[in-house]
Amino acid sequence: MYPQYYLGIELVDKEHSVLFDLLEDLTRLTYTTPTRDQCFEKVSVLFEYVMTHLAHEERLLEDQGWPGLTQHKLLHAALSRNLDALFEELMTMTDLNCLLFVEKMHAFVLGWLGNHIQEEDAGYAEFLKERLALV
Template identity: 30%
Template sequence: MKYELTKDYLTGIDMIDEEHGKLFDLANECYDLVMDDAAVDRFDRIVALLEELRAYAATHFAHEEEYMERIQYERRFSERYQHLRFIQKLSEINLDDIDENQQEYLLNILDFLARWLYGHIKVMDCRIPKEDVAAAK
C-alpha cells in the first residue's frame, strides 16, 4: 500500500504541507524498491534513498522549527525532540544488517516510516497553528 498524504494530514501551512508531500514521495520510493521483485541487490539504492530521506527530513525539520519559533508555538520544543529522534533513528541504521537481509530490513524501515510519518504529522504537526491564527492570539 502506497503512502498517501490525504487531507487529514494537511496542516494548512503550505510550505510544511509541500515538504510533507516530498517526505511521502521518498517513503513511496522506498516502498517501490521493496516491492520490486526484479531488483536482486538493492543495497546501493537503499543507502542512497536513506541518505536522501535523512537529509531532506533534516531540511524540512529546520524549516518547520523556524516557522514554529517565528510564531512562538508553545509545543515547539517537544516537536524538536521528536525531529531529533527521527534523525537519530535513521542515523542508527546498520548498513551491514541491510546487506544480510535486504527485504526484511526494508520492511522494518517502511514500518517505521509509516508509523512516524502518519503519527507525527497527524498528532503533532496538525496542531501547529497557521501564522495568521497564531498572530491573532
C-alpha cells in the same frame, strides 16, 4: 498524500507531501532486487529530506513564536536519533538482506510521520495559520 495529513499551511504540506512521495519511492525498491548500495542511496535521500523538513519546520515555529517549540524539537531529535541508528544498522546489511531491512525502515518512518503529523504537527496548525494570516 492522503487528505487527513493536510494542515492548511502550504510550505509544511508541500514538504510532508514530498516525504510521502519519497517513502513511496522506497517501496518501489521492493519491485527490484537492489544491492545494499542502492538501498543506501534511496534511504539517504529520504533521511536527508526528513532532516531538511524538520529544520524548516523548527525555524518556522521559532520565527512565529510557537510556545510548544521546545517539546516539538525533542520529538524531532528523538526521530533523528532513531534514523541515525537505523542508518548504521543498514550499513551492516548485505545485498541479500538489505531489502528486508528497508521494508522495516519504511514501515517505521511511515508510521512515525503519519502519527507525528496528526498528533503533533496538527497541534501548531491553528496557531501558525493565525500568525501567517491564513484564516
